[in-house]
Amino acid sequence: MQKGIFTGLLTCASALALSACGESQPPAPPPPAVGVVTLKTESAPLLNELPGRIAAVETAEVRPQISGVIRRRLFAEGGYVRAGQTLYEIDDAPYRAALAQAQGSLARANAAIASTSLQAQRYKDLVGMNAVSRQDYDNAVASAQQARADVAAQRGAVQAAQVNQNFTRISAPISGRIGRSLFTPGALVQAGQADALATIQRTDTVYVDVTQSAAQVIDLKQAIKNGGVSGGDGARIQLLLPNGSTYPIEGRLQFSEVTVDQTSGAVTLRATFPNPDGLLLPGMYVRAKLVEGQRTQAILAPQQGISRDPRGRATAMVVGKDNKVEMRQVEVDRAIGDKWIVTSGLKAGDRLIVEGLVNLRPGTVVKPGAPQQVTATQGGAPDGAHGAQGGAN
Known part of the structure; x- marks a missing residue:
């Protein structure tokens, strides 16, 4: 009985084994699909984004040139003033009195010149007849000359008094926008005081002073000398405003400082920008995009294809021989839009992987294809995109 049971079990086991052997093996998984971009050489503009500050093309501080009490303010704060326009009036009573006194002294000197001149003429006739001594004649001539000198001095005093009286009306030295008034009517002001009454700035055109490191200047000059970069005219400059928007008018580079700042090691560049709407305010922090030149035979790699180890x-990651993944160490220079300028590690004709990078390893056989828009199923942007952004900082 037991022998029969054992025989039956053996038969069943044999049948199961034969059945398992008859089943087919599961197919191997297909190679993962990746999106690739075939690199090529092309010309790329060298853009450099530099920090800068807005400065007015003309700035003038309104200061008193005499001492006195402000009687009136004749401008609207923040408004536009013209050169020569009266801004303040200082009480001119003391200066009118000084002018009248100087004019009286001039009249007295003019009266004295008449009498001394006549006396000198009479003594000239008498000295020929020996009616007066030669000494008396010389004294009369000297008195007449002194009287004429007194007239010249009194004329100068009248002019000085007139100038001081004119200074009681403080005028705008330049045309432009005037700021707030730091002194009000009734305040005592003095010539040579430290504080200005107000400040005028001409901002229809503004300066943008940006700084660039001396090392960047040297790198650019060496690249131009070696032929890898063609020199640009340096005229095209765009501004990024504090709110992130781009200023609609391009500026022009005026000059580059001839010395390097010993503290920061930077060179100052100055550009001018039209400012018809007054959007650019002096002291505003901006970023300037400067076209330094044109790099020839450049390799531009999409940023999502560059990561950091x-x-x-x-x-x-590139697709190499037999569609196997290869890892390359590369060096990048700067970003041009959404691409990096690659200076080493990649060459024209390389198939750079830009999609499907998640969990991809060197040596893996892949199925390359045209890149598609990254979907949410791939976890958003590939790892390389995050690495590339981090490398830009």
Whole structure:
């Protein structure tokens, strides 16, 4: 009985084994699909984004040139004033009195010149007849000359008094926008005081002073000398405003400072921008995009195809021979839009992987294809995009 049971079990086991052997093996998974971009050489503009400050083309501080009490203010704060326009009036009573006194002294000197001149003429006739001594004649001539000198001095005193009286009306030295008034009517002001009454700035055109490191200047000059970069005219400059928007009018580069700042090691560049709407205010912080030149035979790699390894080095995944993934260490210069300028590690004809980078390893056989828009199923932007953005900082 037991022998029969054992025989039956053996038969069943054999049948199961034969059945398992007859089943087909599961198919191997297909190679993962990746999106690739075939790199090529092209010309790329060298854009440099530099920090800068807005400065007015003309700035003038309104200051008193005499001492006195302000009687009236004749402008609207923040308004536009013209050169020569009266801004303040200072009480002129003391200066009118000084002018009248100087005019009286001039009249007295004019009266004295008449009598001394006549006396000198009479003594000239008498000295020929020996009616007066030669000494008396010389004294009369000297008195007449002194009287004429007194007239000249009194004329100068009248002019000085007139100038001081004119200074009681303080005028705008330049045309432009005037700021707030730091002194009100009734305030005592003095010539040579430290504080200005107000400040006028001409802002229809403004300066933008930006700084660039001396190392960047040297790198650019060496690249131009070696032929890798063609020199640009340096005229095209765009501004990024504090709110992130782009100023609609391009500026022009005026000059580059001839010395390097010893504290910061930077060179100052100055550009001019039209400011018809008054949008650019002096002291405003901006960022300037400067076209430095044109790089020839440049390799532009999409930023999502460049990532960073744990040591911070830039890397890229490319599809090599037999569609196997290769990892390359690369060096990047700067970003042009959504691409990096690659200076080493990649060449024209390389198939750079820009999609499907998640969990991809070197040596993996892949199925390359045209890049598609990254979907949410791939976890958003690939790892390389995050690495590339981090490398730009």
